[in-house]
Amino acid sequence: xxxxxxxxxxxxxxxxxxxxxxxxxxxxxxxxxxxxxxxxxxxxxxxxxxxxxxxxxxxxxxxxxxxxxxxxxxxxxxxxxxxxxxxxxxxxxxxxxxxxxxxxxxxxxxxxxxxxxxxxxxxxxxxxxxxxxxxxxxxxxxxxxxxxxxxxxxxxxxxxxxxxxxxxxxxxxx
Amino acid sequence: xxxxxxxxxxxxxxxxxxxxxxxxxxxxxxxxxxxxxxxxxxxxxxxxxxxxxxxxxxxxxxxxxxxxxxxxxxxxxxxxxxxxxxxxxxxxxxxxxxxxxxxxxxxxxxxxxxxxxxxxxxxxxxxxxxxxxxxxxxxxxxxxxxxxxxxxxxxxxxxxxxxxxxxxxxxxxxxxxxxx
Numbered sequence: 568x569x570x571x572x573x574x575x576x577x578x579x580x581x582x583x584x585x586x587x588x589x590x591x592x593x594x595x596x597x598x599x600x601x602x603x604x605x606x607x608x609x610x611x612x613x614x615x616x617x618x619x620x621x622x623x624x625x626x627x628x629x630x631x632x633x634x635x636x637x638x639x640x641x642x643x644x645x646x647x648x649x650x651x652x653x654x655x656x657x658x659x660x661x662x663x664x665x666x667x668x669x670x671x672x673x674x675x676x677x678x679x680x681x682x683x684x685x686x687x688x689x690x691x692x693x694x695x696x697x698x699x700x701x702x703x704x705x706x707x708x709x710x711x712x713x714x715x716x717x718x719x720x721x722x723x724x725x726x727x728x729x730x731x732x733x734x735x736x737x738x739x740x741x
Numbered sequence: 742x743x744x745x746x747x748x749x750x751x752x753x754x755x756x757x758x759x760x761x762x763x764x765x766x767x768x769x770x771x772x773x774x775x776x777x778x779x780x781x782x783x784x785x786x787x788x789x790x791x792x793x794x795x796x797x798x799x800x801x802x803x804x805x806x807x808x809x810x811x812x813x814x815x816x817x818x819x820x821x822x823x824x825x826x827x828x829x830x831x832x833x834x835x836x837x838x839x840x841x842x843x844x845x846x847x848x849x850x851x852x853x854x855x856x857x858x859x860x861x862x863x864x865x866x867x868x869x870x871x872x873x874x875x876x877x878x879x880x881x882x883x884x885x886x887x888x889x890x891x892x893x894x895x896x897x898x899x900x901x902x903x904x905x906x907x908x909x910x911x912x913x914x915x916x917x918x919x920x921x
Contacts, residue, residue: 613833636914
């Protein structure tokens with residue numbers, strides 16, 4: 568298959584996945600579009616190196632996450648992680664099945680959003696992969712660390728978020 | 742709302758693909774042309790040195806030309822290497838590996854810098870030995886050395902403004918990933 572055909576097929580199969588990743592990192596539609604285009608360019612540049620060792624989805628996520636780090640590199644500190652209440656995996660962030668329902672309240676979603684945006688760039692990347700429904704093993708393959716290391720990091724982030732959200736809840740109830 | 746977002750996020754894929762193919766071709770063509778130029782110029786210069794030897798030119802001049810030839814060869818290989826390295830950043834590597842490579846790429850002084858230094862020394866020796874150029878040795882050292890120092894200074898300034906923040910950010914992310 569020619570590179571051009573392979574590329575077009577890859578994008579056709581994964582464009583929604585890439586767009587979602589872009590939307591995690593940018594609230595502005597124009598920025599999302601710019602980043603989407605940047606991811607496509609980097610997929611093209613890296614396509615010759617695809618040997619099929621990793622699943623194509625893991626490969627796509629690597630390019631997307633690495634691009635997001637480079638793309639937002641212009642403003643690391645201002646990089647935000649945008650979440651939507653209808654995200655299928657949102658409850659996994661706090662291990663709370665009832666979260667989706669609770670988060671329909673705009674204020675709570677906003678609170679979670681604020682807390683997520685206080686996380687470091689790497690933690691944001693981990694959470695974005697979690698929101699995509701990737702397993703710990705797949706996240707480890709994307710980032711390049713061990714599965715146990717991913718588990719520790721995600722456990723810590725979840726703990727931080729839970730504490731902060733619970734604290735926020737308590738403050739409001741008082 | 743979702744529909745609007747999707748529509749606005751659309752990138753015209755055929756146009757983008759066409760642009761990417763064009764860029765690839767341009768890059769391949771440029772690399773090829775540069776390589777052809779170097780590999781034609783180098784033997785030509787070598788033949789010129791041989792002609793000087795046959796004509797009985799002073800040994801110093803021949804040595805000087807020899808050093809210029811070595812400098813050209815050095816810069817040709819170095820340029821080729823840099824061109825290849827900087828244009829083929831692989832974004833599909835694991836994030837940690839990509840960041841480590843970025844840190845190495847954005848270091849101001851690397852082992853490869855020694856190759857550039859070797860090229861500069863060859864040029865300097867070429868200027869010193871080539872008496873046909875009519876340069877005074879001390880004057881050459883002052884002007885050439887000064888130019889090299891100013892160039893290094895400008896290079897470091899550019900690095901500090903453009904590349905140091907990237908290197909530092911990549912380092913910080915590596916520390917964070919490797920922590921715990």
